[in-house]
Amino acid sequence: MKIYNSLSREIEEFVPYDKNLVKIYTCGPTVYNFAHIGNLRCYIMEDILVRTLMYNGYNVKRVMNVTDVGHLSDDSDYGDDKMLKGAKREHKSVLEIAKFYKDAFFNDLKKLNILKPDVIENATDCISNFIHAIEILLKKGFAYHAGGNIYFDTSKLKKYHVFFNFKQEDLEIAVRDEVSQDEYKRNPNDFVLWFTKSKFDNQALKWDSPWGVGYPGWHIECSCIAMKHLGEHVDIHCGGIGNTFPHHTNEIAQSEAILGHEWCKYWMHVLHLHTKDGKMSKSKGEFLTLDVLTNKGINPCEYRFFCLQSHYRKQLVFSDEIVQNAAHSYKKLKNRILQLKDDEEVNKLDFERYKQSFIDAINDDLNTSMALTILFNLLKDQSVNNSTKLKLIEDFDKVLALDLLAPISNSKEEIQVSISSDEIKDLIKQRNIAKSNKDYKLADSIREQLLNAGIKLIDTPNGTIYEKQ
Numbered sequence: 001m002k003i004y005n006s007l008s009r010e011i012e013e014f015v016p017y018d019k020n021l022v023k024i025y026t027c028g029p030t031v032y033n034f035a036h037i038g039n040l041r042c043y044i045m046e047d048i049l050v051r052t053l054m055y056n057g058y059n060v061k062r063v064m065n066v067t068d069v070g071h072l073s074d075d076s077d078y079g080d081d082k083m084l085k086g087a088k089r090e091h092k093s094v095l096e097i098a099k100f101y102k103d104a105f106f107n108d109l110k111k112l113n114i115l116k117p118d119v120i121e122n123a124t125d126c127i128s129n130f131i132h133a134i135e136i137l138l139k140k141g142f143a144y145h146a147g148g149n150i151y152f153d154t155s156k157l158k159k160y161h162v163f164f165n166f167k168q169e170d171l172e173i174a175v176r177d178e179v180s181q182d183e184y185k186r187n188p189n190d191f192v193l194w195f196t197k198s199k200f201d202n203q204a205l206k207w208d209s210p211w212g213v214g215y216p217g218w219h220i221e222c223s224c225i226a227m228k229h230l231g232e233h234v235d236i237h238c239g240g241i242g243n244t245f246p247h248h249t250n251e252i253a254q255s256e257a258i259l260g261h262e263w264c265k266y267w268m269h270v271l272h273l274h275t276k277d278g279k280m281s282k283s284k285g286e287f288l289t290l291d292v293l294t295n296k297g298i299n300p301c302e303y304r305f306f307c308l309q310s311h312y313r314k315q316l317v318f319s320d321e322i323v324q325n326a327a328h329s330y331k332k333l334k335n336r337i338l339q340l341k342d343d344e345e346v347n348k349l350d351f352e353r354y355k356q357s358f359i360d361a362i363n364d365d366l367n368t369s370m371a372l373t374i375l376f377n378l379l380k381d382q383s384v385n386n387s388t389k390l391k392l393i394e395d396f397d398k399v400l401a402l403d404l405l406a407p408i409s410n411s412k413e414e415i416q417v418s419i420s421s422d423e424i425k426d427l428i429k430q431r432n433i434a435k436s437n438k439d440y441k442l443a444d445s446i447r448e449q450l451l452n453a454g455i456k457l458i459d460t461p462n463g464t465i466y467e468k469q
């Protein structure tokens with residue numbers, strides 16, 4: 001199987017370090033808000049990678065971190081304490097916030113037929129691992145104390161820039177744009193491994209360390225969690241293209257400084273989801289979550305189908321119209337499949353011929369749009385009998401995971417099952433807070449979200465009650 005390696009910038013034949021087990025690391029979510037559908041595109045394509053490896057007969061171990069440490073959603077010394085902000089917004093403790101959005105995230109993954117990673121690790125459960133790794137970096141001379149923090153010294157590396165053809169000046173500009181100037185850094189690209197001097201008032205979560213009470217930098221989190229569960233070699237590290245610099249660059253710097261050898265051979269990056277106005281993000285424009293999509297009448301499988309129509313290394317443009325078109329062709333596809341009757345002998349030759357074309361497509365750097373074309377061609381092909389078609393569709397769906405053979409379901413019912421009374425009460429609370437902040441748009445969207453899940457809110461003089469429809 002061939003995959004594009006962001007490190008070599010070439011399509012390469014995939015050869016795992018240990019032929020019996022492919023080790024994959026995925027940067028997980030920061031749990032202070034819902035995931036937007038741009039983030040979810042990335043996890044869908046990573047799921048295609050995992051499923052393709054399994055389809056090729058590999059055993060796979062996949063590890064994902066959950067960033068629940070505090071503000072660490074961007075570069076480690078940049079931005080607001082987003083967890084604390086989320087907690088204030090919703091009158092909860094930061095750990096309650098983390099738990100709530102972590103559950104919401106994995107609920108989204110489940111709805112999208114994304115296989116659960118084998119290991120899901122909270123950053124807050126690995127503080128001693130981070131401290132140990134920083135101690136090694138200090139001992140080996142790759143880190144230094146300054147102004148109360150511990151920094152990684154990028155000048156000690158033979159090579160720092162690994163992805164793309166970045167020039168040093170470009171990187172310095174990128175760093176300057178994102179990070180407020182830090183007078184204690186010896187080199188512009190140095191980054192914090194451990195903070196004791198927080199830039200944020202009331203930093204919510206802090207831990208004791210040999211260097212004082214503080215909290216870890218973001219990059220060290222992924223290096224340590226990967227090493228804890230996958231050992232000294234990772235085969236494929238995945239993430240969104242936005243993670244290449246500085247996050248993945250810094251992960252490589254730290255990990256290889258600790259290990260003294262190459263850490264991860266293949267890097268896979270998924271391109272952004274764009275709207276007409278540019279890159280989709282939490283802070284810009286309409287905040288599109290999976291629930292918002294469901295409100296628009298698009299079910300999770302239809303969104304997955306929309307993503308698979310294009311290659312993961314191409315930007316995907318989202319608009320209501322484009323995604324509605326995808327949903328329409330998904331429904332047509334399902335209807336055609338459901339009309340097929342399994343009443344003949346499977347023709348082995350036809351089966352093998354189509355299976356081979358499907359393998360060739362999916363093994364060619366996960367060419368999902370070609371794989372879908374093969375599926376459509378199969379349906380049109382009158383020389384192949386229905387039972388063979390059904391057997392092939394069942395086989396293709398091991399990778400595509402589009403519920404191709406499942407009866408057409410009512411997405412409302414699915415959601416009704418998945419929403420608990422605690423979640424309903426929680427959303428009512430959030431809506432009340434939104435109303436008291438005069439954020440009627442948010443309040444209405446929560447009401448609609450619940451309505452879509454079959455929960456009707458009734459405002460009474462004694463507060464809001466709900467009934468199931």
Ligand SMILES: [Zn+2]
Pocket residue numbers: 026027028222247
């Ligand atoms: Zn990461």
